[in-house]
Amino acid sequence: MTNLLDNIFWHALSGPQAHLSTGTGTARRYAPGFSPIVGFADPEQPDFDSLAPYCEPGERFYCDGWSGPVPAGWRVLVESTMLKMIWDAPMPAADEAPDAVPLGALHVEQAVALATLTNPGPFGPRTIELGDYFGYFDDAHAEGGRLMAMAGERSCALGLREISGVCTHPDYQGRGLARRLMTKLIRREMQRGETPFLHVMSRNDTARGMYERMGFRIYREVVVRVVALDQDAR
The missing domain is CATH 3.40.630.30 (Gcn5-related N-acetyltransferase (GNAT))
Known part of the structure; x- marks a missing residue:
């Protein structure tokens, strides 16, 4: 595979x-x-x-x-x-983001704005249609809250499912929001019989380290x- x-x-x-x-x-x-x-x-x-x-x-x-x-x-x-990384660990024991909000058409503007600010990779206004996307909102802000973090799914093929669009607004970093959202996605994918994978830029040591601690391993560099x-x- x-x-x-x-x-x-x-x-x-x-x-x-x-x-x-x-x-x-x-x-x-x-x-x-x-x-x-x-x-x-x-x-x-x-x-x-x-x-x-x-x-x-x-x-x-x-x-x-x-x-x-x-x-x-x-x-x-x-x-x-960039590094291609694939999940190499047991299924997470629990959904760590049960309160995450599914992202849909009403959230496109905020999702694109957050991706533009943080640059998690190529992202467009219809990207969230490629799979399941979840986010956390700060309800302390007006207009339904500010999107603090999101993560979702992009490409897929024959039992492989990509986790992508992982990003956190600079004002909310350090809270583990992105990791919790990723854990939710990993668990959902494995329950469907899929193997999670992702891409990360080779120079992004911080993200790579987090992914390795979660259970991803490097497949190859391209x-x-x-x-x-x-x-x-x-």
Whole structure:
């Protein structure tokens, strides 16, 4: 099962989440509004020509597992590395966030704002439709409370379920909110017979350490790039 992680976004985009994506038999992306992520049937020789008609010039996309030459008509805006981590521990004994609020359409604006502030990874206004999302709100604030922390699910394929969008507002860090939300998701996924996994930037030692203490182990490190179609490419 773990070898699916080597090209997980392709397996998700061409499999159980195909209805939430667009593209061809060799290159796909999440549909506009979802997380701007692309996947290729062959990540070592990505078919950017097939992907281009489904992208707008200047639109930024994340892709992993590809470090070859940049194809004509495209630019690499960011290059870094990230860790793929998979759950390697027993199911959490209890739901540590029974009071967490399920996030839905009414919470999109706050979820996008929190993701923009904290940058947990590629996030769009429809990302919370990719799986279950939960959050904690500070009821001391007006207008129904401020979103303090959230965590949810993104890609999935053949028994693997990604935990993503994990973030906490700077004003509420240090309370263990994100960890509690993650534990809730891990338990729910394992009860469904799924194996949780996640991605974390290699340089994010704080998050990686927390994930390892929770029960995740490093599967492998991969290149991650942010790419964009040139403005005059179409």
